[in-house]
Amino acid sequence: MEWYQLPLGPLQTNCYILSKENGKCLIFDPGEESEKLSNIIQQKSLQPVAIILTHAHFDHIGAVDDIREEYEIPVYIHEKEADWLIDPALNGSGRYEMIENISGKPADFFIRNEQEMxxxxxxxxxxxxxxxxxxxxxxxxxxxxxxxxxxxxFNGSIGRTDLPGGNHDLLLNSIHQKLLTLPEETTVLSGHGPATTIGQEMDSNPFLNGF
Known part of the structure; x- marks a missing residue:
């Protein structure tokens, strides 16, 4: 399996493409610049099969509808953010004057619990x-x-928790109980910045010390 990192939009939010040898691929968090993303897909002769969203803040969803319609593929999101794709107040785009309101179509499938998919x-x-x-x-x-x-x-950091619905202690618990239990050699593809590994963050991430 190969992966490609594409920082998109003014916040340089990482979109990821994971592909098999036969060209089939998954797209994660197409945040903006759908034309740029589509060009990469075409250049590498890839065939998208789905979009999966890690969450639905505005900088992760701006190109969802363009890519979904161009490739006729479904979108997956957790059910707790089912309304975020269609509501600028929830996805955050409505809180910033310099950001165009994002109000798209609902996701096609909702993830309801932890599972193998x-x-x-x-x-x-x-x-x-x-x-x-x-x-x-x-x-x-x-x-x-x-x-x-x-x-x-993130590489050397963790996600912000000062936005609506954020919870610092809950995030730290998520990281320690779900992510740091993965093998240390696991590559972490983060929403912003460079990739890292579980082992590197266990050893040096200052936000995780003393938890």
Whole structure:
């Protein structure tokens, strides 16, 4: 399995593409710049099969409808943020004057609990990792030794918890109970900034010391 990191939009939110050798791919958090994302998909001769959202803050969802319609693929999100795609007040786009309100279509499928899921040729584990937002999830691929962690865990940092629905203690618990229990060699694909590993964050992340 290969993965590609595409920082998109003014906040440089990481969109990820995970692909198989046959070109089938999953798209995570297409935040903006749908044309740029589509160009990469075409250049690499990829065939998207689904969009999966780690959560629905505005900087992670801006290109969802464009990509969904272009490739005719479904969108998956946790049920606790089922209304966020259609409500600017919930996804945060309505709180900033410089941000265009994002009010799109509902997701096609809702994730309701932790589970192993299979979409096409991809099998992965869903972990609920709330704290940054109520419906934040992390998606673990044992086959590729990687986890798409959204804005839960960053290289040397953790997600902010001062937005509506955020909870600092809950986020720390999510990280320790769900993410730091993964193998230390697991690559962490974060919503912003460079990739890291579980082992690196266990050893050096200042926000996790003393928890």
């Amino acid at each position: 299979t979409i096409g040729e991809f099998t992965f584990q869903i972990y609920e990792t709330p704290g940054h937002s109520p419906g934040s999830i992390s998606i673990y691929f044992k086959e590729g030794d990687l986890v798409v962690a959204g804005d839960a865990l």
